[in-house]
Amino acid sequence: MLYQLHELQRSILHPLSRLAGVSAQAYTNPYSPLSYTPFSKRVAATLDLVHRIGKDYHKPDFEIAHTTVAGEEIPVLERVIVAKPFCRLIHFERQFPQGMKRPRDPKLLLVAPMSGHHATLLRDTVRTMLPNHEVYITDWIDARMVPLTDGAFGLDDYVDYIKEFIVTLSPDLHVMSVCQPTVPVLAAVALMASENNPIAPRSIIMMGGPIDARRSPTSVNDLATEKPLHWFENHVIYTVPHKYPGYLRKVYPGFLQHAGFVAMNPNRHITSHYDYYLQLIRGDDESAENHRVFYDEYNAVLDLAGEFYLDTIRVVFQEHALPNGKWFIRGKPVRPQDITKTALFTVEGELDDISGAGQTQAAHELCTGIPKNRQQDYVVPGAGHYGIFSGRRWREQVAPKISDFIRRY
Numbered sequence: 001m002l003y004q005l006h007e008l009q010r011s012i013l014h015p016l017s018r019l020a021g022v023s024a025q026a027y028t029n030p031y032s033p034l035s036y037t038p039f040s041k042r043v044a045a046t047l048d049l050v051h052r053i054g055k056d057y058h059k060p061d062f063e064i065a066h067t068t069v070a071g072e073e074i075p076v077l078e079r080v081i082v083a084k085p086f087c088r089l090i091h092f093e094r095q096f097p098q099g100m101k102r103p104r105d106p107k108l109l110l111v112a113p114m115s116g117h118h119a120t121l122l123r124d125t126v127r128t129m130l131p132n133h134e135v136y137i138t139d140w141i142d143a144r145m146v147p148l149t150d151g152a153f154g155l156d157d158y159v160d161y162i163k164e165f166i167v168t169l170s171p172d173l174h175v176m177s178v179c180q181p182t183v184p185v186l187a188a189v190a191l192m193a194s195e196n197n198p199i200a201p202r203s204i205i206m207m208g209g210p211i212d213a214r215r216s217p218t219s220v221n222d223l224a225t226e227k228p229l230h231w232f233e234n235h236v237i238y239t240v241p242h243k244y245p246g247y248l249r250k251v252y253p254g255f256l257q258h259a260g261f262v263a264m265n266p267n268r269h270i271t272s273h274y275d276y277y278l279q280l281i282r283g284d285d286e287s288a289e290n291h292r293v294f295y296d297e298y299n300a301v302l303d304l305a306g307e308f309y310l311d312t313i314r315v316v317f318q319e320h321a322l323p324n325g326k327w328f329i330r331g332k333p334v335r336p337q338d339i340t341k342t343a344l345f346t347v348e349g350e351l352d353d354i355s356g357a358g359q360t361q362a363a364h365e366l367c368t369g370i371p372k373n374r375q376q377d378y379v380v381p382g383a384g385h386y387g388i389f390s391g392r393r394w395r396e397q398v399a400p401k402i403s404d405f406i407r408r409y
Contacts, residue, residue: 006253016050017050017052017055018055020047020050020051021048021051024045027040027044042281045277045280048280053273057296057299057300058300059118059300062092062123075095076092078090081136081168082165086305090139091135092137094134105132106133106134106172106202108134108135108406109165109169110126110137110176110178111175111177111178111185112140112178112181114140115304117297117300117301118297118301119137119138119140120297120300121297121390122390124389124395128395132403138165141302142254142302143251143303143308144249144251145244148248153307154307154308162181162188166188166199167199174201174202174203176205176206177207177209178209178389179385180209181209182207182211183211183322186204186334186367189201191329191332191334193338193340193342193369194335195332200342202343203344203345204345205347205402206344206345207348207360208355209359210355211359211362212323212359214323215362218356221317237250237310250305250306251305251309252303252304252306252309253303257304261298264353272291275287322334322366336367337366337369340370343370343374344363344370344374344376345378345401345402346363347398348378348380349380349383349388352385353384354385378398380393
């Protein structure tokens with residue numbers, strides 16, 4: 001019922017939001033007499049803020065049309081390599097002109113988180129790695145857009161997807177997982193190693209993920225452990241309304257995840273929106289645009305398949321099945337100690353309030369089959385969760401270390 005009430009609220013707010021947006025333009029357009037009235041900037045700023053609070057936010061584009069290789073601007077084509085019901089594997093294909101030698105850059109699979117936001121959250125990650133890598137990314141599909149006839153999607157299915165993508169892109173592949181997928185990526189590589197599969201990534205880079213969520217637990221971890229699993233099933237899993245292709249599918253709605261994101265730092269978001277209001281009044285267009293770009297991404301959320309969400313709560317946060325050595329996928333044990341051919345690099349943010357200190361580093365203790373000289377760890381000074389894969393610290397401190405690590409193997 002909550003999902004239906006949310007949709008009703010959106011249907012009521014949508015026309016009001018559109019009206020506010022149009023009215024704001026009437027107070028800023030130089031051809032409109034209203035733009036010359038007293039307090040026009042304040043009125044326009046208020047209406048614009050109302051418009052953005054009430055509008056619908058759809059999945060953004062990656063907007064990566066070019067990259068620079070050896071000082072030359074190279075067009076980039078976004079091409080779907082594999083299309084599955086819950087995910088598209090995308091290649092950012094660099095279109096080298098005729099006569100320019102194509103560099104033999106390493107292949108990098110970016111496994112984007114399925115935790116509420118779209119894969120476009122890693123736009124800066126992709127853009128930074130493109131000049132020196134062949135970059136692929138998992139573009140997860142909004143579960144409300146997947147018909148029931150396409151079947152269920154649980155954590156085991158997620159691991160199967162990763163295994164398939166690794167096989168598709170091998171040999172000579174490097175895999176980088178950001179946040180939530182560190183656990184299923186480690187499981188996928190471990191299962192392939194246990195099966196004596198000759199295909200193995202050359203390296204895995206794990207960034208800010210809950211390999212062992214018992215270490216330095218955050219508010220996210222506490223929420224997942226303070227309630228029994230049936231509480232989550234009864235209170236946060238809802239049925240997709242009839243207006244979407246995934247009608248009747250059980251999902252964890254994106255709007256609930258978004259509310260959780262905002263609740264973690266409500267004062268920061270209130271301050272940010274007030275600052276945006278002042279920027280509009282002052283005519284600080286650059287800062288206002290930066291605000292819009294950030295929140296266009298931040299407010300665009302997707303639904304998670306209900307079985308995947310519940311599996312993750314149970315396996316990762318309540319049973320700690322991976323570090324306890326008690327995780328079985330389709331009857332096969334997940335044994336990170338069987339990984340021997342793949343190098344391991346973990347990255348954590350010093351101030352990460354989502355994946356606490358040591359949670360990702362725990363991978364080193366589990367992967368005992370990887371020689372110590374093929375393992376590396378980096379804690380990014382002053383970085384929060386998003387700072388390890390986006391922004392100045394990512395570009396200047398983290399990305400160069402990852403590129404060096406990849407090229408070493």
